[in-house]
Amino acid sequence: MKITNIFFFVFIFATSLGTIKSAKAQNGDQILDGIGETALSARYIFNGDVKDWSRNNLHGLATQINFINDERFGKVLSLSGGDQSFVSIPGKMIPNMESFSISGWFYFRSTKIGQSLFSYGKNNANRIAAITSGNAMPLGLKVLFPSKNLNAIEDHTVSLKLNQWVHLAIVFDISSKTISTFVDGKVAASTKFLPADVYTLLNSETRNNFIIGKSSExxxxxxxxxxxxxxxxRIGLNDKQVASSSGNSNTLTNGNQVNTKVKxxxxxxxxxxxxxxxxxxxxxxxxxxxxxxxIGTSPRLPSHLKATxxxxxxxxxxxxxxPTPMDNSVVLKSGRYSVTGSIPGTDFKPKANVIVKENMDEVLPQPKLKSFPLNKVTLSNDAHGQKTKFIENRDKFLTVLAQTDPNSFLFMFRQAYGQKQPESAHPLGGWDTEDTKLRGHATGHYLSAIAQAYSSTGYDKALQANFQKKITYMVNTLYELAQLSGKPVKGSRVYQSNPQAIPMGPGKTAFDSDLSTAGIRNDYWNWGVGFISAYPPDQFIMLENGAKYGGQKNQIWAPxxxxxxxxxxLIDIYKATGNKKALSVAVNMGGWVFKRLNNLPQEQLIKMWNTYIAGEYGGMNESMARLYEITKNxxxxxxxxxxDNIKVFYGDRMHSDGLAKNVDVFRGLHANQHIPQIVGSIEMYQASKDADYYKIADNFWHKMIDDYSYSxxxxxxxxxxSNAECFVAQPSSLYANGFSPEGQNETCATYNMLKLTGDLFRFDQRGELMDYYERGLYNHILASVAEHSPANTYHVPLNPGAIKQFDNGDMTGFTCCNGTAIESNTKLQNSIYFKSSDNESLYVNLYIPSILNWSERKIVIKQTTDFPKxxxxxxTVNGSGKFAVNIRVPSWATNGFIIKINGKVQNDEAIPGSYLHLNRIWKDGDVIEVKMPFSFRLDPVMDQQNIASLFYGPILLAAQETEARKEWRKITLDAVDISKSIKGEPKKLLFDIDGVPFKPFYDSYGxxxxxxDVTLK
Ligand SMILES: [Zn+2]
Structure with missing residues (x-):
C-alpha cells in the first residue's frame, strides 16, 4: 500500500496578543486551562531543562541546546538551527493515541523555509510534521500527515510574524476527521484527513522518536x-480548550482545582x-x-419504579x-415528607413518600461467607474442551509474569538504599522510573500477583515453583533492606531509629522528593526502624507538612x-504461603506508620487525605486492618x-452525614482515589464491628451502581x-456530565469495585451484588486484555466508534491499571464459589467451567459449561453429605430458570436477582443441571434513555465499527420484542442488526x- 503525503499550507495573519499569564507546572496540573490532566501526554515547559511535567515521565533528550531569559516567560528554550540543536522525545508518548493535539509558544527568528517545528515518523511518506513554508515573508506553516487519499489535499496559507511570541496548536481530531491549526487561540485553517492512516502511524509497533526542532527528513x-x-x-482539543490554553479566552478557568464547576x-x-x-x-x-x-439517614430511593x-x-x-441533597437536613427529625422525582423526557413526576422513624436497635450483618482460597478453585476448559476467555487471559498473564525478572521490581528499592544492583538488573519504566515519585507501586502489585499466581498454578508444578522462587527472592531482598532502616551502619554510631525524628537528608536544607541518582538521600540509618519503600521517607513527611502533588522537588506524588x-x-504473600518474613516487613512498616501518624491532630489528617492525589492512600485502612486481624496488635x-476519610465517610468531624448517613459528598471527586478507601471501610467493619463502616461501604456500593456506572x-x-478519572459532578448525570473524550472506566477502579462487591457479599447474599460482579467481570475485566498478549487497558472508552488501547504487554512499565491487571488476571476464579463460614452451604455465583475442591467437606464440584455461549x-458433585447449594438466579434470567437434579425437574420458584436454595443430602455423582434462557435487553444511560447498550443474557454486545464516529450509531428495534430486530448465531454470540455486526465486547479489539442511539418502533 502506497502512502502519499498530503500537504496543506496555512497562512494566517498573526493577531495581536493580549495579556497572558504563563501557566505554571508547579501547581499540580490536574486541570490545566480547563483540560484534565488525563488528556495530557507530555508537557515541556523548557524553563532550563527538557523534562516532561506530565505524569508520564517522557523526558526529552538534547545535546546542544540553550536556554535564554525571555521577558515574558522567563527562561525559554532557544534553538539555533544548528545540526544538533533539537529535542528528542521518546516515541512512547505517542502510543495508544486516538486523536491528538500539539500546542506550544513559538518565537520564530528566521524566515527560512522548511524549518521543522516537530516531526514524528520514519520518512516523508509516513510522518506527522509541521514545517515552515511560503516563498518569502511572511513565514507560513505546512502540516504533513500520511494519507493515501490524494483527493484530500487542501492548501491553505498562513503567516507567522517574526520575532514575537505566537501560540500554535495543531489538532488532529479523529472523530470529526479534521486537522485544525490554531494561531493565538483562533482557528486559522482546517482540513479533512483519513483517521485510519494517521492511526496506523501512531499505533505502529515501531516506535519513532518525536523530534522538536529537527526533521527526520x-x-x-x-x-x-x-x-x-x-x-x-491525547485528545483533539476543541476551540474553547485551545483558546483557554493560549490565554485568548474570556472564559479562562480557575484551573488547578479538581472539583471546580468547570465545564x-x-x-x-x-x-x-x-x-x-x-x-x-x-x-x-x-x-x-x-x-x-x-432519623439522620438519607433514604435510599429506588432507581426504578413500577410502570405501565x-x-x-x-x-x-x-x-x-x-434530587440528591449534599446533606441530611430533611431527615433530622421523625415524620413524613415526600421527594419528587423526574423521568427524563416526560412530565411524569413520581413521588417517594418517606417516613422518617426513630432510630431502632440495629441488627448488624455478620460475615456469613468466606471465599475459597485460590488454590481450591481451578479454571477448566469449556464443555467442548476449548479454552475459555478466562483461561486465555490467565495464561497470557502467567506466561509473561513467569518470565519477569524480580530484580526489575527491586531496582528502585536497592537504589533508594544505595545498594549495588545485580549485573543483569534493569529498572522498570512507566510509573517506576528513577524520577517518578510513585516508584515501587508496581512492586506491590507484583507481590500480590506472584502470590496469587503461586496459589492458582497447582495444576502446573514447574510454573508454581517458578513463582515460589520469585516470592522467596523478593521477600528476602525487601526484608534485608528493611532491616537496614533506622539502625547504625557497622563502625558508625550515627542513626535514627525513631520514625518521628527523621532528620533531613545529609547536606540538605529541606525534605525533598529528589530521587535522581545525584540528588537522592541514601542515609537509611536515619529513616526510622521498619521503614521500607522504593524512596526515602521524605514524601511521607512532606505530605504532613502540606506538600502538593506535582513534579518539583518540593512536591510529591502519593506516598x-x-x-x-x-x-x-506482603500480606498477600503471607496469606498465600505463610512466609513469615513477608509478614514481618509489613508489621514493622505498619509500626513505622503508626508512630508517624498517631500524634497528628485530626484536622491535619483530614487535610492530608483530602489533598488531590498527594493524599491518595489507596487502601491503607484495609492493609492496617488486615495487619490487626493477623496480629491482634x-x-x-x-x-x-x-x-478514615472523615469528609467522605462522615461529612465532618461531628459525623453529621457523609456516606455513613447515605449522603453523597464524593460527587466530582477522583474515583479510584476513593473506591479503595471504601474497600478499607468494609475491612474495618470486619475488624472493629463498628456499624458505620458497613453502612459506608453498603451505601457507597448502591450509589455506584445507581448513579455512576456505565454498562x-x-x-x-x-x-x-473535566477529568477522565473523576466521578461526574452530579449523581445520575452520566450523559450530561460523563463520557469524557479522554475516556471513562478506569480499569483499576473496576478491579476495586469487584473487590468491594465480593466483600459485601460475604455479609449480605443479595443477588444484585453478584449480578454486578458478573457484569464487571465479563464486560470490563475480561474485556480489558489485548488479543494476543497481556497488554491491558487504562481507560475503556465507550464514546461512539472508540477503540481499546492496550499496553505493558511485556510488563516493563506499569501504570495503576497495569498494576491491578496482573492481580485481576491471576485470580479470575476467586468468586465463582463462596461457602458459609460453618461449611454448611455453598454459593454458586458464576457460571464458569471450573473445579472446586471444598476440602473441609471432602466435596469436589465440577462445573461443566459453554457459558456464555x-x-x-x-x-457434578463428588463426595456426599448434607449441605445447601445456593444457585444464583441472575436478574437477567427473566425467561425462566430451570433446575434439574439427576435429570428430574425441580419445582422450586426461581426469582431473578436472588439465590435458589437446594438443601438436601447429596450423594456422590449427583448432577445439578441449570438452564437459564438468555434474552436481549437494553441498558440505557440513566439521564438519556435512547443511548443504551445491548445485552444478551450477561453479555454486552458491541457494534463493530470500521472507523471513529462523532455521532452515536443509530439502530431501530421492535418496541414489543427487540429480538425480532436482531439476527444471528446465539451459540457464537455473533449478531446482526441491519447489516451491522455485533459481538461480545470482551471479544472486540477494533x-x-x-x-x-436506539429508536423503538
Ligand atoms: Zn488506573
Whole structure:
C-alpha cells in the first residue's frame, strides 16, 4: 500500500496578543486551562531543562541546546538551527493515541523555509510534521500527515510574524476527521484527513522518536526559534480548550482545582430534554413509592419504579431520577415528607413518600461467607474442551509474569538504599522510573500477583515453583533492606531509629522528593526502624507538612498509595504461603506508620487525605486492618482508623452525614482515589464491628451502581469536572456530565469495585451484588486484555466508534491499571464459589467451567459449561453429605430458570436477582443441571434513555465499527420484542442488526460502539 503525503499550507495573519499569564507546572496540573490532566501526554515547559511535567515521565533528550531569559516567560528554550540543536522525545508518548493535539509558544527568528517545528515518523511518506513554508515573508506553516487519499489535499496559507511570541496548536481530531491549526487561540485553517492512516502511524509497533526542532527528513532544515510550554495531548482539543490554553479566552478557568464547576462547552451529541426516549415514549403510568428511613439517614430511593406502558410492552419498571441533597437536613427529625422525582423526557413526576422513624436497635450483618482460597478453585476448559476467555487471559498473564525478572521490581528499592544492583538488573519504566515519585507501586502489585499466581498454578508444578522462587527472592531482598532502616551502619554510631525524628537528608536544607541518582538521600540509618519503600521517607513527611502533588522537588506524588500496594503485596504473600518474613516487613512498616501518624491532630489528617492525589492512600485502612486481624496488635486498628476519610465517610468531624448517613459528598471527586478507601471501610467493619463502616461501604456500593456506572460496570470519565478519572459532578448525570473524550472506566477502579462487591457479599447474599460482579467481570475485566498478549487497558472508552488501547504487554512499565491487571488476571476464579463460614452451604455465583475442591467437606464440584455461549451449566458433585447449594438466579434470567437434579425437574420458584436454595443430602455423582434462557435487553444511560447498550443474557454486545464516529450509531428495534430486530448465531454470540455486526465486547479489539442511539418502533 502506497502512502502519499498530503500537504496543506496555512497562512494566517498573526493577531495581536493580549495579556497572558504563563501557566505554571508547579501547581499540580490536574486541570490545566480547563483540560484534565488525563488528556495530557507530555508537557515541556523548557524553563532550563527538557523534562516532561506530565505524569508520564517522557523526558526529552538534547545535546546542544540553550536556554535564554525571555521577558515574558522567563527562561525559554532557544534553538539555533544548528545540526544538533533539537529535542528528542521518546516515541512512547505517542502510543495508544486516538486523536491528538500539539500546542506550544513559538518565537520564530528566521524566515527560512522548511524549518521543522516537530516531526514524528520514519520518512516523508509516513510522518506527522509541521514545517515552515511560503516563498518569502511572511513565514507560513505546512502540516504533513500520511494519507493515501490524494483527493484530500487542501492548501491553505498562513503567516507567522517574526520575532514575537505566537501560540500554535495543531489538532488532529479523529472523530470529526479534521486537522485544525490554531494561531493565538483562533482557528486559522482546517482540513479533512483519513483517521485510519494517521492511526496506523501512531499505533505502529515501531516506535519513532518525536523530534522538536529537527526533521527526520534530510531535506528539511532545523528550527531557529524560541519555544515555551510545548504540550502533547491525547485528545483533539476543541476551540474553547485551545483558546483557554493560549490565554485568548474570556472564559479562562480557575484551573488547578479538581472539583471546580468547570465545564467547557463541547460538541457532544445533545438531545431535546423534553422528548421522551426509548420506552418512556410508551409510558402510561408510574407508581409512587413508600420508603422508610431512620432519623439522620438519607433514604435510599429506588432507581426504578413500577410502570405501565402502552402497546403491550411488558417492561415493568422505569428509571427515575431523584434530587440528591449534599446533606441530611430533611431527615433530622421523625415524620413524613415526600421527594419528587423526574423521568427524563416526560412530565411524569413520581413521588417517594418517606417516613422518617426513630432510630431502632440495629441488627448488624455478620460475615456469613468466606471465599475459597485460590488454590481450591481451578479454571477448566469449556464443555467442548476449548479454552475459555478466562483461561486465555490467565495464561497470557502467567506466561509473561513467569518470565519477569524480580530484580526489575527491586531496582528502585536497592537504589533508594544505595545498594549495588545485580549485573543483569534493569529498572522498570512507566510509573517506576528513577524520577517518578510513585516508584515501587508496581512492586506491590507484583507481590500480590506472584502470590496469587503461586496459589492458582497447582495444576502446573514447574510454573508454581517458578513463582515460589520469585516470592522467596523478593521477600528476602525487601526484608534485608528493611532491616537496614533506622539502625547504625557497622563502625558508625550515627542513626535514627525513631520514625518521628527523621532528620533531613545529609547536606540538605529541606525534605525533598529528589530521587535522581545525584540528588537522592541514601542515609537509611536515619529513616526510622521498619521503614521500607522504593524512596526515602521524605514524601511521607512532606505530605504532613502540606506538600502538593506535582513534579518539583518540593512536591510529591502519593506516598501512602505506593505503600498500600507494598503492604498489600506482603500480606498477600503471607496469606498465600505463610512466609513469615513477608509478614514481618509489613508489621514493622505498619509500626513505622503508626508512630508517624498517631500524634497528628485530626484536622491535619483530614487535610492530608483530602489533598488531590498527594493524599491518595489507596487502601491503607484495609492493609492496617488486615495487619490487626493477623496480629491482634491494637495499634494497627488505631492506625487503620487514622485513615478514615472523615469528609467522605462522615461529612465532618461531628459525623453529621457523609456516606455513613447515605449522603453523597464524593460527587466530582477522583474515583479510584476513593473506591479503595471504601474497600478499607468494609475491612474495618470486619475488624472493629463498628456499624458505620458497613453502612459506608453498603451505601457507597448502591450509589455506584445507581448513579455512576456505565454498562460495562466501570465508573468515572467526567466531562464535568473535566477529568477522565473523576466521578461526574452530579449523581445520575452520566450523559450530561460523563463520557469524557479522554475516556471513562478506569480499569483499576473496576478491579476495586469487584473487590468491594465480593466483600459485601460475604455479609449480605443479595443477588444484585453478584449480578454486578458478573457484569464487571465479563464486560470490563475480561474485556480489558489485548488479543494476543497481556497488554491491558487504562481507560475503556465507550464514546461512539472508540477503540481499546492496550499496553505493558511485556510488563516493563506499569501504570495503576497495569498494576491491578496482573492481580485481576491471576485470580479470575476467586468468586465463582463462596461457602458459609460453618461449611454448611455453598454459593454458586458464576457460571464458569471450573473445579472446586471444598476440602473441609471432602466435596469436589465440577462445573461443566459453554457459558456464555450456552445458557446452561452442569454441576457434578463428588463426595456426599448434607449441605445447601445456593444457585444464583441472575436478574437477567427473566425467561425462566430451570433446575434439574439427576435429570428430574425441580419445582422450586426461581426469582431473578436472588439465590435458589437446594438443601438436601447429596450423594456422590449427583448432577445439578441449570438452564437459564438468555434474552436481549437494553441498558440505557440513566439521564438519556435512547443511548443504551445491548445485552444478551450477561453479555454486552458491541457494534463493530470500521472507523471513529462523532455521532452515536443509530439502530431501530421492535418496541414489543427487540429480538425480532436482531439476527444471528446465539451459540457464537455473533449478531446482526441491519447489516451491522455485533459481538461480545470482551471479544472486540477494533472500533466499537457499546452505546447506541436506539429508536423503538
Ligand atoms: Zn488506573
Amino acid at each position: 534530510a531535506g528539511d532544515g532545523n528550527l531557529v526559534a524560541n519555544i515555551h510550554d510545548f504540550r502533547i495531548y 467547557l462547552e463541547d460538541d457532544f451529541p445533545k438531545f431535546s430534554p423534553s422528548t421522551p426516549q426509548l420506552y418512556n415514549k410508551y409510558l402510561i403510568k408510574v407508581a409512587d413509592v413508600d420508603v422508610s428511613t431512620t 406502558y402502552q402497546k403491550g410492552i411488558k417492561k415493568a419498571d422505569v428509571r427515575v431520577l431523584w 501512602y498509595y505506593t505503600l498500600h500496594k507494598i503492604l498489600a503485596g 491494637p495499634d494497627f486498628l488505631k492506625t487503620a482508623k487514622l485513615f 460495562i460496570g466501570g465508573v468515572a470519565g467526567a466531562r464535568n469536572p 450456552s445458557d446452561e451449566t452442569k454441576l 472500533r466499537h460502539s457499546v452505546y447506541l
